[in-house]
Amino acid sequence: MPLDHLPPEARPREKLLARGPAALADAELLALLLRTGTAQRPVLQLAQDLLDGFGGWHGLLHAQVSDLARVKGLGPAKQAEIAALLEIARRSLRAELAQRPVFDSPDAVKQFLRLQLDSHGHEVFAVLFLDAQHRLIALEEMFQGTLTQTSVYPREVVKRALTLGAAAVILAHNHPSGVAEPSRADALLTEALSKALALVDVRVLDHLVIGAGEPVSLAERGLM
DSSP: OOGGGSOGGGSHHHHHHHHOGGGSOHHHHHHHHHOOOOSSSOHHHHHHHHHHHHTSHHHHHTOOHHHHHTSTTOOHHHHHHHHHHHHHHHHHHHHHHHHSOGGGOHHHHHHHHHHHHTTOSSOEEEEEEEOTTOOEEEEEEEEESSOOTTTSOHHHHHHHHHHHTOSEEEEEEEOTTSOOOOOHHHHHHHHHHHHHHHTTTOEEEEEEEEOSSSOEETTTTTOO
16 A cells, blocks of 8 residues: 555654654665655555565665665665665764774674675675774775685784774674684684784784674684
């Protein structure tokens, strides 16, 4: 049913203004962003189909624009709006991490890294460079491809840490397979980077592995 055929109290916009955004179902929130559907699929149905097709908000927000382009009824404007929503989430989390110590918001660190790395179809090794108060200076994706101890160069990480004036770092990489279980190679790589960075008084606080579920912390696992 088109939105304008619904009773006023059931329309997503009016419902949000009257009861707040928490009162809306996922499809209703997405329908507000999309605004219109197609002749075959009203906007609420299009929104629900998108959520179902991508596995909910997590899958949709991590979708590539090329993935969205394959959805019938999702034109360039709607693709851009969804991509913009993802970028807004990234920037909001980045701003939070830049204003307060990362240890005050470990969940925000994990979610920020998920948004940044989970959509890649290949392995990416990233470093969060932190100041002396453990606030975010920068997140940089430094290496790509098959990540091993020999393809991630400690000297490059050390050089960048010195350039940025970092006092500590958090390492992160993704597993495109979706399985976030740390490997023995991950532990060895963490050890090598920790030793190299210790020579210039930069601490490695953690190494996070990003997969389909909750990011896994090597520090929490006792692997570093």
